Structure formats: structure tokens, C-alpha cells
Amino acid sequence: MDFLLENGLVYQAGKLQKMDLLVQNGVITAFGQNLGQLFEDTKRIDVSNKLVSPGLVDVHVHYREPGFTHKETIKTGSQAAAHGGFTTVCAMPNLNPVPDTAERLANVITKNESDGVVHIKQYAAITAGLKSEQINDLAALKEAGAFAFSNDGSGIQTAGVMYQAMKLAANLDMPLVEHIEDNSLLYGGVMNEGRRAHELGLPGMLGLSESSQLARDLILAQKTGVHYHACHLSTKESVELMRLAKSKGVNVTCEVAPHHLLLSDEDIPADDAYFKMNPPLRDENDKAALLAGLLDGTIDMIATDHAPHSHEEKIGGMCQASFGITGSETAFTLLYTHFVKSGKLTLEKLLDKMSSEPAKAFRMKSAGELLIGRPADIAVFDLDTEYELKEEEYFSKGTNTPFTGEKVYGKTIMTFVAGELVYQKED
Structure with a gap:
């Protein structure tokens, strides 16, 4: 899936920068400003005010x-x-x-x-x-x-x-x-x-x-x-x-x-x-x-x-x-x-x-960083909205954590593995 993450706070090369991130054929191919003007036919995902991390x-x-x-x-x-x-x-x-x-x-x-x-x-x-x-x-x-x-x-x-x-x-x-x-x-x-x-x-x-x-x-x-x-x-x-x-x-x-x-x-x-x-x-x-x-x-x-x-x-x-x-x-x-x-x-x-x-x-050559040419392994987080950790929302079979019920920030919005969307928060 080709897509463009627009207006996110992207953690790349050791810096947090507001910019767009382009994924084509499962690989990161570009970072920059206003990339939507260059790739008008690509699916655009607005991640304004969200953290885009490796x-x-x-x-x-x-x-x-x-x-x-x-x-x-x-x-x-x-x-x-x-x-x-x-x-x-x-x-x-x-x-x-x-x-x-x-x-x-x-x-x-x-x-x-x-x-x-x-x-x-x-x-x-x-x-x-x-x-x-x-x-x-x-x-x-x-x-x-x-x-x-x-x-x-x-x-x-x-x-x-x-x-x-x-x-x-x-x-x-x-x-x-x-x-x-x-x-x-x-x-x-x-x-x-x-x-x-x-x-x-x-x-x-x-x-x-x-x-x-x-x-x-x-x-x-x-x-x-x-x-x-x-x-x-x-x-x-x-x-x-x-x-x-x-x-x-x-x-x-x-x-x-x-x-x-x-x-x-x-x-x-x-x-x-x-x-x-x-x-x-x-x-x-x-x-x-x-x-x-x-x-x-x-x-x-x-x-x-x-x-x-x-x-x-x-x-x-x-x-x-x-x-x-x-x-x-x-x-x-x-x-x-x-x-x-x-x-x-x-x-x-x-x-x-x-x-x-x-x-x-551990010398993982294709993990841990957002770089051009790397597989698009990406997480998108909402850092601003408080929410509660709830047992019924866990995907794991195990619910054995004392942190359930805590009010926290940093909810995962989307997770991509090699450009494929493998998790998306329900609206």
C-alpha cells in the first residue's frame, strides 16, 4: 500500500520535526514538506498533532x-x-x-x-x-x-x-x-x-x-x-x-x-x-x-x-x-x-x-529508525489525549498487569509493518 503520512511530528535522524513521510511499495521513499502537492494520487493520512516514530x-x-x-x-x-x-x-x-x-x-x-x-x-x-x-x-x-x-x-x-x-x-x-x-x-x-x-x-x-x-x-x-x-x-x-x-x-x-x-x-x-x-x-x-x-x-x-x-x-x-x-x-x-x-x-x-x-x-539492519529505503515499520501515537488502560481493550490473552485502570497518555493510533496497516485505533 502506498500512502502519505501528512503533518506529523516525525522522529527521524535523532530529531523531532513536523513533516510528511511517503511510503511506496512498503518502503519509506521520502520525507519533506507539502509532499501531497507532488503525490496527489497517493492515499493521504492526516496525522497532525501526532507522533510518527520508528x-x-x-x-x-x-x-x-x-x-x-x-x-x-x-x-x-x-x-x-x-x-x-x-x-x-x-x-x-x-x-x-x-x-x-x-x-x-x-x-x-x-x-x-x-x-x-x-x-x-x-x-x-x-x-x-x-x-x-x-x-x-x-x-x-x-x-x-x-x-x-x-x-x-x-x-x-x-x-x-x-x-x-x-x-x-x-x-x-x-x-x-x-x-x-x-x-x-x-x-x-x-x-x-x-x-x-x-x-x-x-x-x-x-x-x-x-x-x-x-x-x-x-x-x-x-x-x-x-x-x-x-x-x-x-x-x-x-x-x-x-x-x-x-x-x-x-x-x-x-x-x-x-x-x-x-x-x-x-x-x-x-x-x-x-x-x-x-x-x-x-x-x-x-x-x-x-x-x-x-x-x-x-x-x-x-x-x-x-x-x-x-x-x-x-x-x-x-x-x-x-x-x-x-x-x-x-x-x-x-x-x-x-x-x-x-x-x-x-x-x-x-x-x-x-x-x-x-x-x-543486536545489529538489526532494518529496524529501529525511519530512513529512506528502509521497510516502513512505523508507529503513530497520540501524545495529547488522556485515556484509561482497560482490560477489555487488550489484545493479549494475558491481562496480568497491575497498571490496568491508570490514566495515561501516548495511545497508539496506527502501526504499520513493511507498509501494511496491522493496527488502527477504533474511532
Whole structure:
């Protein structure tokens, strides 16, 4: 479809400028003023007073198919991504069967391509069955189309296994993406260890379970030279470790999830499983350190860790419920409302952290920026109209987020993937 987005506030080449954007045959072909005079026969879409941004990029989602389609499917997950302004997502391998062989991975990739409405890049598992024992044939997985390697949801418990996996990934020039968690330090916790856990009478999760394993991995990454990416940092110690590693030139990147930037354990009102996620909401000092790390570049990007569950899996209190929170449909709007409108982040910085920076870190050549000749992966947002996050408006099967009911700004109006309209707000 050829079309012209007219009079939008376009984020292009690091600047916000009022201009038009022309798409022909699914590709961006021109930027400029008054392009409608030159392309009178092209469909014209008035986006006055709207933000026109690169399609957002999320390197951390869970689509649950195959194996757990009562939680989410590739179709519903990708529709939720489009609803949130995302055009490229990277899906984790904690599925059943786990994509730990070339054949299994190829099957998931085929399904992603047939059912997904956005670009879906697929992680392959580092080890067989996501256990900390046998390393998979990483070369075969790369050949089969793996985006990167990860055991997300399960930290690799053995340093020797991690070291060997890093060496293999480095030789293949592939990123190794890790859920950082030492199981021996969990002690059955369900929320952050601290005053609020004691008040609620719930077992706590030590921040040490994250930071101690991150310290191990950063030393191994320095030795092997692998591109090591740390998932969902949540503690101030992890930020400090990452800052130190980067100062020493270690080839590392990392992400933070919106909920860890927006909430602390002090915000948990009761034994409510919608506030149960892994890593858990930490304390106010941790939350402040995460924002500081995002601002100074220690933290490279924002990733949602979109983790949908069924209603039945999120009732009965934290000790019984599954870990996880959805994020695809709420990430941009919440962060825009709480950080950009309050002056803590610029709009340009937020967009970079949710588009160009993840694309650059993972060498996605056609994502993250609006450039002539690039596929027209575009999101259009209304920054001025307040609205309420409503459960009945989510496209995801999962409604497990404590943010429902919040009044926010930054609603997605349209999302285009390679020039095709994949989401449009109902009038």
C-alpha cells in the first residue's frame, strides 16, 4: 500500500520535526514538506498533532506457543505488540517443546512467520530443555535461523557450562542473552526480600541471586569476548557491575523492564499476584539506580519481558501464582506518561531506548529508525489525549498487569509493518 503520512511530528535522524513521510511499495521513499502537492494520487493520512516514530523494538517477549497457548499465542502476542506500537519483537524459547534443536526451532520460526502480524525474531535455547547441563548444537541453531541464544526463565547454574556456551557463541558471532539468577539463593521467595515482604508475611527473594550471577557472567564474558546481554536488571548492584564492565571494555549490553522503572516493592498493596514477577519489584533505591543507569547509558534499552498468564494462574496470592506481567500494550504509554511528561526523560531518549538502541545492539539492519529505503515499520501515537488502560481493550490473552485502570497518555493510533496497516485505533 502506498500512502502519505501528512503533518506529523516525525522522529527521524535523532530529531523531532513536523513533516510528511511517503511510503511506496512498503518502503519509506521520502520525507519533506507539502509532499501531497507532488503525490496527489497517493492515499493521504492526516496525522497532525501526532507522533510518527520508528516502530518500537522489544528484545524480550514470551509468546507461549507451542505448549502454553492458554496463556498466549503467536497471533495474540503479536497483535498485542502492534497495539503497543512495536513492529519488531524477539521471542524467548521457554516453550514446549523447547526450540533446542534445528528442527524444533525451524518449526517455531515457520509459525511466527505465518501467524505473526509484526516481525518476530526467535531465540534458541542455550542448553537442552533449558537445564544447566548439555549445551545445544549452537551452530546448527544459528543455521536454522536463531536470532540469539538464551535460556530465559532459567539462569544457567554452572559456571563451566556458561563458559563453554559463551566460547561457542563467540566463535559463531552470536549474542548470548541471559536470565540472571542463582537458584541456590532464592529460598522459595516470591517478592523482594525486605521490609514490605515482612509486612505482608511473604518469603523474600534476595537481590544477591541476581548480582552474584551477573558478576560471574561478566568475568566470563570478558574472558571469552562474547556479546553478553543481561536481561531485566533489577538491582542497584547489577547496575554498578554493568557500569564497571563497560568501563573495562567488556562486550556487554543490558535491558530494564518498564515495571522495574515504574514500581518498587513499596507499591505492592497486598498479597496480589499481579505484582508477582521475576525478577521482583525491588526497593526504592534499586528503582532510582535503574533510572540513573538508563539515563547515563549503562542500561542500553527498555524491554517489556511481556509474560502473559491465564486468569487462573494469577489468583490465590503470590505463593500460589505464576511469575510474570504483561507489557507490550502498556510500555510506551506508561513510560511516556510517567517519565517524559514529568521531565525525567526526553521523548527522544525514550524513543531511542525503545527503538534504535536495541536495534543497534543486536545489529538489526532494518529496524529501529525511519530512513529512506528502509521497510516502513512505523508507529503513530497520540501524545495529547488522556485515556484509561482497560482490560477489555487488550489484545493479549494475558491481562496480568497491575497498571490496568491508570490514566495515561501516548495511545497508539496506527502501526504499520513493511507498509501494511496491522493496527488502527477504533474511532
